[in-house]
Amino acid sequence: MISQKAKYALRALTALAQADTERPLMISEIATQQAIPKKFLEQILLELKRNGIVDSRRGKQGGYLLLKPAGDITFGEILRLIDGPIAPLPCLSQTAYRRCEDCDGEHLCEIRHVFARVATASRDVLFSTTIADALGGVEEAKATELMSA
Structure with missing residues (x-):
């Protein structure tokens, strides 16, 4: 969140x-x-x-x-800047890695394997979605709403 x-x-x-x-x-x-x-x-x-x-x-x-075009500012960049690491587990963080205290081995952790996929998918979306993309999505939604009215 x-x-x-x-x-x-x-x-x-x-x-x-x-x-x-x-x-x-x-x-x-x-x-x-x-x-x-x-x-x-x-x-x-x-x-x-x-x-x-x-x-x-x-x-x-x-x-x-x-200072930069809206198409060059990603959601991931802003979230990382404001909230810090974008990772569901500390052992998955790219900027603030920390081994989980109760971990016997990351390669054996079933939970880590699932959340690694979640983290990768989230990062892919956040770092490929720009402020300009978000504005475009709002314009598309408005156009669709007008067409269905």
Whole structure:
């Protein structure tokens, strides 16, 4: 399960991706549009800025904008950045590997073998799905809804 912070980060990035690339969005705009608490959003955007995902501009025309194209920002990248390792078991983590305390041997662990497939499938989806893909999926859903109405 992803954290609320990661969910808000993804929602903020989709808002920035939908915005005019020339005009930064103010925190208050994103917070209102995406129903994210403003103070929490400030912390999230600062973390995204420190990690080169977004940039901020000061002044009257200030706000936040994406530093990279939405098609280059994956869900996996953001989840790992915000929530940490993307693994159902510590012995399957690619970034924070830790042997399970009660394990006699990873190669013999039936549970690990099943969750290794789960982790691989999840990573494949998360690291191949971009913010742009998510926006495209919403547009497809809207079009389908209009056609069936």
